[in-house]
Amino acid sequence: xxxxxxxxxxxxxxxxxxxxxxxxxxxxxxxxxxxxxxxxxxxxxxxxxxxxxxxxxxxxxxxxxxxxxxxxxxxxxxxxxxxxxxxxxxxxxxxxxxxxxxxxxxxxxxxxxxxxxxxxxxxxxxxxxxxxxxxxxxxxxxxxxxxxxxxxxxxxxxxxxxxxxxxxxxxxxxxxxxxxxxxxxxxxxxxxxxxxxxxxxxxxxxxxxxxxxxxxxxxxxxxxxxxxxxxxxxxxxxxxxxxxxxxxxxxxxxxxxxxxxxxxxxxxxxxxxxxxxxxxxxxxxxxxxxxxxxxxxxxxxxxxxxxxxxxxxxxxxxxxxxxxxxxxxxxxxxxxxxxxxxx
Numbered sequence: 001x002x003x004x005x006x007x008x009x010x011x012x013x014x015x016x017x018x019x020x021x022x023x024x025x026x027x028x029x030x031x032x033x034x035x036x037x038x039x040x041x042x043x044x045x046x047x048x049x050x051x052x053x054x055x056x057x058x059x060x061x062x063x064x065x066x067x068x069x070x071x072x073x074x075x076x077x078x079x080x081x082x083x084x085x086x087x088x089x090x091x092x093x094x095x096x097x098x099x100x101x102x103x104x105x106x107x108x109x110x111x112x113x114x115x116x117x118x119x120x121x122x123x124x125x126x127x128x129x130x131x132x133x134x135x136x137x138x139x140x141x142x143x144x145x146x147x148x149x150x151x152x153x154x155x156x157x158x159x160x161x162x163x164x165x166x167x168x169x170x171x172x173x174x175x176x177x178x179x180x181x182x183x184x185x186x187x188x189x190x191x192x193x194x195x196x197x198x199x200x201x202x203x204x205x206x207x208x209x210x211x212x213x214x215x216x217x218x219x220x221x222x223x224x225x226x227x228x229x230x231x232x233x234x235x236x237x238x239x240x241x242x243x244x245x246x247x248x249x250x251x252x253x254x255x256x257x258x259x260x261x262x263x264x265x266x267x268x269x270x271x272x273x274x275x276x277x278x279x280x281x282x283x284x285x286x287x288x289x290x291x292x293x294x295x296x297x298x299x300x301x302x303x304x305x306x307x308x309x310x311x312x313x314x315x316x317x318x319x320x321x322x323x324x325x326x327x328x329x330x331x332x333x334x335x336x337x338x339x340x341x342x343x
C-alpha cells in the first residue's frame with residue numbers, strides 16, 4: 001500500500017523552471033542492514049514525499065517498514081533542501097544569492113556557495129561560455145518586456161539586449177573563500193541551470209552517507225543511488241519536446257543521473273517564441289535545439305551540461321561532451337530529429 005508523507009520545502013508551489021522528467025516505478029527502495037533489497041521491497045510499505053526544491057516539483061519515494069522510519073529519512077532530506085535553498089534561492093530575500101545580486105558582493109560565502117560557483121565557472125570554461133550563470137540581467141529584461149507588453153510579437157529592442165549583454169560574463173565573477181564579487185554594477189547571477197542538480201547530489205550523498213541505497217531522488221533533476229530494489233535499473237521517461245505531454249523515450253538509470261533542458265519549461269510570451277534558455281553570447285532565446293537530456297554520474301554535471309548543450313551547435317557540442325567525459329547527451333533538433341553524443 002502506498003502512503004503519502006506530505007512535505008513542503010521552502011520556496012512554495014511556484015511554477016517549475018523546467019520540470020521535464022517523469023518517473024516510471026512507483027517508489028524507491030530502502031536497503032536495510034541484514035535485509036535484501038527484494039525482501040525490503042516485498043515487505044515494506046511505500047511512502048511518498050512531495051514538495052518543492054527551488055520551485056521545481058520534487059518527490060522522494062521510500063519503501064520502509066514504518067511510517068516513523070520513512071518520516072525520519074524524509075525529514076533529513078527536506079532539512080537539507082531547505083538549508084540549501086537559503087543559499088541558492090532567488091525567491092528568498094536574504095539568501096546568499098540574493099545578497100550577492102543586491103550588493104554585488106558576498107563576504108565569507110558558505111562552503112556550498114563557494115563550491116557551486118567554482119563548478120559554475122568550470123563549466124563556463126568547459127563550454128566556451130555557453131554555460132554562464134551571469135545571464136540574470138537577460139531574464140530580467142525579457143520578463144519585464146513581456147509583462148509590460150503581453151501581446152508583443154517581438155522581444156526587447158536590440159539596444160536593450162546589448163546593454164544587458166554588457167553585464168553577462170562569468171569571467172567577471174570573482175570567487176574566493178573570503179568573498180564573491182560581481183565586478184560590474186548591475187551584474188546578477190542565476191543558479192537555475194545548475195543548483196537543482198547540486199541539491200539533488202547533496203541530498204543523494206546525504207542518504208548514501210546514512211546507509212540508504214536503491215533510491216531515486218527527483219528534485220528537479222534525477223539521480224539514482226544504485227538500481228531499483230527489484231534488481232533492475234530505474235526507468236526514467238523523457239518528455240517529447242515537441243509535445244511535452246507525451247513521452248519521447250525511456251532510459252535506464254543505475255547509479256547515474258539525468259537532467260533535461262527544454263525551452264518549453266518557462267516561456268515569456270504566449271506564442272512560446274521567447275524562453276528562458278538564453279544563448280549568453282547573443283542575448284536571445286536559443287533555438288539550436290528544442291530539448292537536451294544528459295546522463296552523467298552526478299546531477300550537477302548533467303544539469304550544467306544540458307543547459308550548455310541546449311544553446312550549442314553540434315560541432316561545438318561534440319567538443320564539450322569530449323571535454324566532460326563519462327556523459328551521454330540526447331539532443332533534439334527543432335524538426336524533432338534526434339542525435340546522441342557520448343564520451
